[in-house]
Amino acid sequence: MSEAEVTSNGNFSRGENGRTEGESHIDVDIADEQNLLLAVAFVYDAQYNRNIHFETSPEAVRLYYFYNHWLMQVATYFFITVDLLLAVFEEPAVFPLPFLATSIVEVLCLLAFFGRLVHFSKVTPLSIFWKDTKNICVMVTIGLNLIDLIIYGALSIAEIQSVRWSRVLRPIYLINFAESRQIRRAFRSIRNTLPEIMYVFLLFMFSVLLFSLMALQLLGKRNLKTAEGEPYFANYLDVVFNLYVLVTTANSPDVMMPAYDHNPWYAIFFIAYIILNTYIFMSVFLAVVYNNYRKHLKNEIRKLAYMKRRKMVDAFNTLKVKVGSEFVIKEDKWKMLVKLVAPDISNSHRELLLRVSDEEQNGYVGKDAFIRLADLLNIKVITMKTRKHPLESWMPHVYKSAWSRFIRRVVQHKGFVYAYDGIILVNAIFIALDESNPLISNAEWVFLAFYLVEILLKLYTYDPRSFFAKNQFWNWFDTLIIVAALIATIMNTSLKSVGQYSSQQVLDIVFIIRVLRLIRIIDSIQRFRVIMNTLLNILPTMLTFSGLLIAIYYVFAIVGMEIFSGKIRFFPENSTDPYAQECGTSALKDSAFAKSKYCKNNFNDLGSAFIVLVELTVVNQWHVLANGFSLVTHTAARLYFIAFHIVIVILIINIFVAFILEAFFVEYSLEKSEVETAIEKKIQELGMAVQEDAPPENLVENMESCETDAGTFGETTQKGLMFRIASKRYRTVDALLQRMFEAEIPPGDEGPPIEDIVNLSPNDLYIHNPTFDTAA
């Protein structure tokens, strides 16, 4: 006999002695315990959508727990970040460090990645491990990085200048480590879209080349001059580049003006070109990317849904016992399992889930009900309690006095909100006015006082615990901003009074906080709040894109630094360098690049390179940048900029737009899921539902997870316990899509075996006849 405890983070520890009180007291024999651990791992994976196929031997399961431990994951991310950030310290560096230092850190990172890989190979069956391209990919990358490091080191000892070419491979770690599933999916989506977009792109390039040929024939021999006095459309490659830039609209209308000045009818040529290549083709790119994105997203979601079901079935099979003619899981096992899987939910919440899973209170849970467990656990049920305001308990006389009641009524009145909206607007005007006027700078204190009083009044009226509940985003936001503003303003004033010196950084922060305070006004208008909530919902998945973007930017930044670093330099205004106005090189004399004062747009370190790439993403003036860099290096340098444009603007931005469109449509077409409805029905049945429009005054979120009640609802209702399902804003687009797919698999369908699930292709998807809803 032994006691098993699996903590909330899934790491496994065994206590030799010392029983925990209440239900946590678990008595199982070793086989049972191992089965339970295995089932917990399965349910865990199902709940968090991990699709790792792990071995079921006790040793592997233990290693698997360790593999998924948050510390291991944080460590992996840490090493990935360090490895990527090495570029900040390597030549050309923001902060130069000796090669020895960076190479030691790099070797450490590589070791960590290798260790992680070895760990993974112990968890998963070897046959699957070696079939997985991402493992091979990481291994090869580690090898290449090492080889490059050794060669570069040897050559630098021999004082031969060489290139650290393997640095472009570093983002592979970011993409390929199992934790970054979302980034990998975005990458797969791009890879899958490539063939189809390729044909449209070729057609598009064909049209550009054809129009260029026409332009050369029509305009090349007219001896026209551009606004800078250079020959207009003089040779074919020049025409192609100019017209390609016109697709991005960056040189419109300049590229048209000489021809238009010569003869107004030539404008038709350019208008036709823009309509076809900028508007129609760019929309077609979006359509193709979006269509593929949807198709592959569906497939990915289907895989996840099947995988989840598979894992739940495996968990069920591990724990099942025969009762009568069917296999079930006994109530006590079920409770143990849930306690281990989700240790931080309250007893009453667990009891509620049991009621939903075991409708008829038979004392056991059937297979279909058990499979829903992962979804049940994913629904955020908030347990609430009716409580008195702390002040009411502390000094009931004062709190219940007529004055106190009057204050509370005022605060709850709509006029209170309007009054503060007015104050914010006045505040906005004061911010825009001149700071140097002492009246205005002192007004800041008045506003701060107003805001502080507001928060205090609200805390007086509403229970502080409900005011600072997890889902009260705006209350948290307000309080943080006001406290920060208070601290920063006091700091600023004291710095000023002490040393007659006002720190620019502190002042900047004060300014920013002061303006951020105005955002509050959004929350007063219902329609704005809805849009904001949708945006906040999309945010987490949007962050996936930053991962994707960083990976691609990083590759281009490293390549750009190798090609362009040091060619263009920035000089401060009072520099004495003879070429200070030409970015330190005579090649840029009289160029648009130098005239626009773009010298700071260079590839001399990682930070600058990223900013240039952002400017290129925004597209405008990218031809000026491209021409500038091609003047200081070679005309072929333009290819680098065209490649970047194709990858980022035609692929990535379109995927981003596709993603936002999809997310919005899912948000719009949203309804409650079956599982949610089941829980809600049960809550209603038990008479423990919170009225949506009830004032939250006295209902406080129940944070205690270890009440000692054994689970009869009679007691809990007496204690004033209520349940509420958390609002929409906590749902991710992914989860919503998955739910929709699940609604379409019949309950009995366990899906294909696990090896097949991984290889499902979008073409296997059962294609429904298009319906009116699907299409329009």
Add this chain to the structure above:
Amino acid sequence: MSEAEVTSNGNFSRGENGRTEGESHIDVDIADEQNLLLAVAFVYDAQYNRNIHFETSPEAVRLYYFYNHWLMQVATYFFITVDLLLAVFEEPAVFPLPFLATSIVEVLCLLAFFGRLVHFSKVTPLSIFWKDTKNICVMVTIGLNLIDLIIYGALSIAEIQSVRWSRVLRPIYLINFAESRQIRRAFRSIRNTLPEIMYVFLLFMFSVLLFSLMALQLLGKRNLKTAEGEPYFANYLDVVFNLYVLVTTANSPDVMMPAYDHNPWYAIFFIAYIILNTYIFMSVFLAVVYNNYRKHLKNEIRKLAYMKRRKMVDAFNTLKVKVGSEFVIKEDKWKMLVKLVAPDISNSHRELLLRVSDEEQNGYVGKDAFIRLADLLNIKVITMKTRKHPLESWMPHVYKSAWSRFIRRVVQHKGFVYAYDGIILVNAIFIALDESNPLISNAEWVFLAFYLVEILLKLYTYDPRSFFAKNQFWNWFDTLIIVAALIATIMNTSLKSVGQYSSQQVLDIVFIIRVLRLIRIIDSIQRFRVIMNTLLNILPTMLTFSGLLIAIYYVFAIVGMEIFSGKIRFFPENSTDPYAQECGTSALKDSAFAKSKYCKNNFNDLGSAFIVLVELTVVNQWHVLANGFSLVTHTAARLYFIAFHIVIVILIINIFVAFILEAFFVEYSLEKSEVETAIEKKIQELGMAVQEDAPPENLVENMESCETDAGTFGETTQKGLMFRIASKRYRTVDALLQRMFEAEIPPGDEGPPIEDIVNLSPNDLYIHNPTFDTAA
């Protein structure tokens, strides 16, 4: 007894004597004839999706035929065009005409519009006529136009300068005359989207204002200078304008550079701004517009579908007779009806439709089958015949000789296509080379000869009638281009040899044709052909947008001409005007507008105004244009440009993108409709199907519509008649959507009464639970 003939265009004529042969011989009494005419009008409307509610009195039906006559429609469009084009001749004019001339033409147009309206009021029930806002709208506009004309005329006699303000109302005729249903729908779609987009726009503007406040606080007091040496972010309105321009990306990265040069960390501010306002908000605009577009499109389609069904039911009720227990339409009536509705389809085609409608050959058509008639008529069935090549009939010995057979085999071989692809590529290189070399200019004759030989060979191999069949787009294209090139080249050469003078216009046309010839290569590559077909499919509906755009451009152009005309002038290069370099005004000295040589971008006539508006639509450099015009008039002039940007870029372009996305998805999710399947099944049953992959050599489209066969298929099959359903490329997105909706209405459902159909709102749409297919 009398004979009725309704021609294909729906106009009604009655012959006093002279019977037509065969089945066109129709003997009906007057009531029957009137019923038939009424039914024809109903079926016509159903087939072409007209949703006009007309009165059923014989007089009204006759007027209705006249109302729908193509001459009347062409006349309406003609007057609309003339009315719109008046702006070309009115001050500020491209071709000035005296006020008297333009006002007489305008009065004529107004009379025509009024007449059209009166005609319509006779056709439709008066209660419905007066409830329809578009009629009221047109009437008010006519009144306003007249009043304006009189006031302006009176004032100009008294030599007082005034404004022709009512000219901005002219596009109302384009929108509101019943023929431009598609444009009206696009406008309705915009109007319906407005409230929802308004909230997002306010939130977006709020964010711009907030960021501007922050920028003013952070950067306004640093005494920074822009690249032009002007103060940077000096006052709030200036900051707001600059940051609004940054949303359009037109002044990126220039607006960032001074701050970035001062301190690299300020770049974060601008990057955050661009991510939020340019990328996220602009995508949200697209999402909101797209979502509304879909919602309202669905509603419109539903209205159309119900209206169509209603009209078919009305037609059925007009002609029905009782057979047994149910109402039906007799075969002879049905045939008469179809002959009148679609006089240009062949007898065998009509027979085929009858077989589909009257499955069991009972001699009558039931209600459900009859309702499908409108759809059946809309499916393009191509009747084909096996025929000999004309040369084969003419000189069989030569045509069947070994040599002739060899030539034909060569032409049919894949290598033949590849060889010509090679020739096209070589041609492309020659076009890009220098024309002055005599070798190269003579090569043109060689290429022309090659292309001519190709066409002749193909005509020799394939039947000319199948080579020039309606659906052989590329054959037509090739032949036209080659013939045009031949004519233009000969003209050019003869002009050159006669007068040593080569007309620039002819030369330009020769160049363009020469390049267009290269497009052929697209057809050789299957994947390109697919994309091209999709684009060609979308084209007709895309033209709707040109109508929409022209209406909006027109309004802005008229307003722009009133504000800006004459302020900026263009001078040819060798002008002696002291301000020639500053567009004729000292106000533009040293401005970016003058430096970029934008003087020709002005509002001095309708043509120039349209080109400026196109440039503003493309967005790039629009701040230079806006600043230029605000320098010569007033700073408030910027509002005009901002308004244009909001309307065109945020609304119209997004609707355009939404439309292309939708069209692509419908194309992708396409399958055969139920009705098509029914026809195809019947064709198969009769053994008259054309194999899709069969060589089209000997099958020729049958153009004769009046075969004398009475309709037994035995005869027709002996004559080698075959049927084929025309390919996808003739279907419009609208028709596809409508079909999808129809598939969802149960056959018995006749929909709500006609008055309710018009008022259906998208919120009445039955909302299905979202399914996986709908959402992802």
